[in-house]
Amino acid sequence: MTPLLFEGVRPYGEGSPVDVLVRDGVIAQIGADVEREGAEVVRGGGGVLLPGFVDLHTHLREPGREDTETIATGSAAAALGGYTAVFAMANTDPVADNAVVVEHVWRRGREVGLVDVHPVGAVTVGLRGERLAELGTMANSQAGVRVFSDDGHCVHDPLLMRRALEYSTSLDVVIAQHAEEPRLTVGAQAHEGARAARLGLQGWPAAAEESIVARDCLLAEHAGARLHVCHVSTAGTVDVLRWAKERGTRVSAEVTPHHLLLTDERLETYDPVNKVNPPLRAETDVAALREALASGVVDCVATDHAPHAVQDKDCEWSAARPGMLGLQTALSVVVETMVRTGLLDWRGVARVLSERPAEIAGLPDQGRPIAVGEPANLVLVDPDATWTVRGRELASVAGNTPFEGLELPGVVTATVLRGRVTAERGRIRA
Amino acid sequence: MKHLLSTDGLDPATAVAILDTADNLKRTLLGREVRKLPTLRGRTVVTMFYENSTRTRVSFEIAGKWMSADVINVSASGSSVGKGESLRDTALTLAAAGADCVIVRHPASGAAHRLADWLAEAGTSVVNAGDGMHEHPTQALLDAATLRERLGTLEGRRIAIVGDVLHSRVARSNVHLLHALGADVVLVAPPTLLPAGVRTWPVSVSHELDAELPAVDAVMLLRVQAERMTSGSGGGGGNFFPSAREYSIAYGLNDNRLRLMPEHAVVLHPGPMLRGMEIASAVADSPRAAITDQVRNGVHVRMAVLYHLLAHEEETA
Numbered sequence: 001m002t003p004l005l006f007e008g009v010r011p012y013g014e015g016s017p018v019d020v021l022v023r024d025g026v027i028a029q030i031g032a033d034v035e036r037e038g039a040e041v042v043r044g045g046g047g048v049l050l051p052g053f054v055d056l057h058t059h060l061r062e063p064g065r066e067d068t069e070t071i072a073t074g075s076a077a078a079a080l081g082g083y084t085a086v087f088a089m090a091n092t093d094p095v096a097d098n099a100v101v102v103e104h105v106w107r108r109g110r111e112v113g114l115v116d117v118h119p120v121g122a123v124t125v126g127l128r129g130e131r132l133a134e135l136g137t138m139a140n141s142q143a144g145v146r147v148f149s150d151d152g153h154c155v156h157d158p159l160l161m162r163r164a165l166e167y168s169t170s171l172d173v174v175i176a177q178h179a180e181e182p183r184l185t186v187g188a189q190a191h192e193g194a195r196a197a198r199l200g201l202q203g204w205p206a207a208a209e210e211s212i213v214a215r216d217c218l219l220a221e222h223a224g225a226r227l228h229v230c231h232v233s234t235a236g237t238v239d240v241l242r243w244a245k246e247r248g249t250r251v252s253a254e255v256t257p258h259h260l261l262l263t264d265e266r267l268e269t270y271d272p273v274n275k276v277n278p279p280l281r282a283e284t285d286v287a288a289l290r291e292a293l294a295s296g297v298v299d300c301v302a303t304d305h306a307p308h309a310v311q312d313k314d315c316e317w318s319a320a321r322p323g324m325l326g327l328q329t330a331l332s333v334v335v336e337t338m339v340r341t342g343l344l345d346w347r348g349v350a351r352v353l354s355e356r357p358a359e360i361a362g363l364p365d366q367g368r369p370i371a372v373g374e375p376a377n378l379v380l381v382d383p384d385a386t387w388t389v390r391g392r393e394l395a396s397v398a399g400n401t402p403f404e405g406l407e408l409p410g411v412v413t414a415t416v417l418r419g420r421v422t423a424e425r426g427r428i429r430a
Numbered sequence: 431m432k433h434l435l436s437t438d439g440l441d442p443a444t445a446v447a448i449l450d451t452a453d454n455l456k457r458t459l460l461g462r463e464v465r466k467l468p469t470l471r472g473r474t475v476v477t478m479f480y481e482n483s484t485r486t487r488v489s490f491e492i493a494g495k496w497m498s499a500d501v502i503n504v505s506a507s508g509s510s511v512g513k514g515e516s517l518r519d520t521a522l523t524l525a526a527a528g529a530d531c532v533i534v535r536h537p538a539s540g541a542a543h544r545l546a547d548w549l550a551e552a553g554t555s556v557v558n559a560g561d562g563m564h565e566h567p568t569q570a571l572l573d574a575a576t577l578r579e580r581l582g583t584l585e586g587r588r589i590a591i592v593g594d595v596l597h598s599r600v601a602r603s604n605v606h607l608l609h610a611l612g613a614d615v616v617l618v619a620p621p622t623l624l625p626a627g628v629r630t631w632p633v634s635v636s637h638e639l640d641a642e643l644p645a646v647d648a649v650m651l652l653r654v655q656a657e658r659m660t661s662g663s664g665g666g667g668g669n670f671f672p673s674a675r676e677y678s679i680a681y682g683l684n685d686n687r688l689r690l691m692p693e694h695a696v697v698l699h700p701g702p703m704l705r706g707m708e709i710a711s712a713v714a715d716s717p718r719a720a721i722t723d724q725v726r727n728g729v730h731v732r733m734a735v736l737y738h739l740l741a742h743e744e745e746t747a
Contacts, residue, residue: 193627194631196626196627197626197628199564200539200562200599200602201539201564269547270539270544271547314516314518315544316536316544317539317544318537318538318539318562319538
């Protein structure tokens with residue numbers, strides 16, 4: 001493999017620009033006069049060098065809905081967004097509730113080779129919430145599943161959730177919960193509050209999330225298990241998480257970029273591009289989520305990247321499917337909401353987009369320090385450049401981005417997976 | 431005015447203009463043997479109803495026909511999705527076929543707004559004839575017309591809206607319009623049938639019907655579908671109140687309660703009524719009830735709406 005030289009980059013956005021040499025997939029030298037002989041040069045222009053991003057929550061839609069996304073197009077979107085590892089949720093068709101499907105996803109990811117694709121296994125058979133899927137078989141398969149989730153559905157039966165948590169302790173895996181008490185969200189369409197009431201959209205109450213998170217924290221604590229909370233969306237959930245962490249519960253949590261930036265004000269047009277589950281919430285929730293991400297109560301950012309076909313979005317609100325694209329816009333939204341506001345520095349960005357998610361999922365070669373001898377999973381960011389989001393220009397098959405037309409800061413200059421450039425200046429390097 | 435999608439944001443001057451036009455039309459047609467005006471000759475109006483409705487659809491149809499428009503009724507059963515053509519395609523087809531105005535009723539809140547977006551290029555007007563739990567603006571306008579007729583003005587009048595506010599598009603449209611026209615609105619319902627954030631609405635809220643009645647100028651009753659409300663599996667999870675009997679005891683308008691109201695106060699109901707549930711038969715049939723007036727005024731108000739959407743623009747342009 002040709003050595004790779006980052007010329008004039010600032011690791012974590014700190015200090016004066018240095019050169020970083022990558023050889024054989026490993027960081028070989030960092031400093032002023034590194035070996036240049038025969039190396040491919042990536043001009044850094046003083047940009048910020050970070051560990052490659054890790055996304056605990058994507059929907060790559062393969063197998064089943066290749067008309068909206070494939071592992072190839074999703075991997076391209078991930079590489080362009082600065083990611084070196086992504087987790088593909090289990091709600092495919094067929095469901096990833098067995099070793100055959102998870103190994104297929106894992107193998108397709110390897111064939112594409114733009115990003116490490118880790119399949120998430122279903123907690124229950126068919127995501128039906130009735131009986132446990134074969135967690136052990138999936139964990140011990142070639143895919144080595146480490147994260148299990150029924151995402152899209154809540155494992156709402158408290159006994160089943162307790163069993164899943166207990167069982168998971170022998171496998172050293174984490175159960176990621178989509179926290180939504182289904183009896184409280186029958187027919188729900190929008191964040192429960194004054195706006196949804198006026199718009200005639202049935203409310204999705206904050207308590208439907210908070211009550212499940214509180215319950216699951218207690219169950220995890222009693223089981224001595226690890227719990228991960230998907231897409232935290234309310235200020236109340238932040239309070240519950242803080243309380244649980246103070247008690248020593250082994251709980252981690254993620255927030256999506258869209259919940260950091262958008263509010264239910266978006267619903268006024270009834271355009272379902274803004275429909276997502278959990279729903280866009282109030283300004284007070286957004287403020288609490290940003291604060292929680294800065295303080296570490298919420299551990300990381302995960303996109304919940306959810307491509308949908310045109311006909312599933314260009315329709316009336318209640319008929320539309322929930323979800324939005326996220327892989328190529330996540331960094332920019334984090335820069336806009338967390339860096340420009342002074343809530344996070346670039347060390348903090350590395351923490352929430354790379355280090356913590358890698359730790360939560362137990363990935364040994366991701367989210368590592370930028371240091372000699374470490375694996376070269378890296379992303380170079382131009383922090384000052386801005387770009388305008390155009391759904392059609394994104395790498396995903398679908399184009400359902402809620403950020404259409406927004407000018408956002410932070411551009412990925414290059415993404416490097418084990419020493420190989422996967423994306424550079426907006427283009428995929430096959 | 432290009433569309434009539436909601437009373438939320440409808441400016442009071444426009445609302446009053448529609449009501450005045452409706453009054454004029456009513457007077458013009460009064461006692462005429464042939465109740466037909468040539469105003470909308472050559473215009474095509476399509477009603478598109480995705481929910482069962484007799485009174486609203488017929489009212490719009492009569493309104494269009496009395497204005498000499500060509501009225502075509504499209505009835506679609508159930509939701510558009512997964513069962514054939516999408517709402518968007520249906521709308522674009524109707525517009526391409528030459529509809530000047532589409533009147534739509536749909537179970538999804540916001541459906542009329544979406545239609546207006548899709549039809550912006552075609553230039554077709556959209557009238558919301560009821561969208562989910564959102565709005566039913568012509569119902570609010572015909573209620574306002576009826577109240578003006580009975581009470582002279584709405585300015586400073588106190589109107590109680592009683593019943594299932596949570597699921598009611600009629601209540602939402604009335605709250606916005608009555609407030610815009612200067613009325614005081616009080617919502618009377620059990621807490622389970624009031625929407626989240628109702629305290630931010632320009633209304634007062636009460637759970638005691640008897641306490642409100644002596645001060646009202648009108649009571650507007652909402653339909654309460656007990657079978658959906660009391661079972662544990664109904665819409666929104668059900669269990670909104672224990673039983674039809676208990677609801678009727680607390681919130682039903684019966685003879686005794688009618689006596690608590692001032693002499694001049696009126697009773698309105700958007701229909702269809704559940705006699706014995708939210709309204710006693712004797713009340714529904716009493717001279718205090720303006721229920722058939724509402725239906726009569728509905729035609730004139732809808733004529734006025736079509737006039738403002740399809741004829742007025744050209745005259746003022």
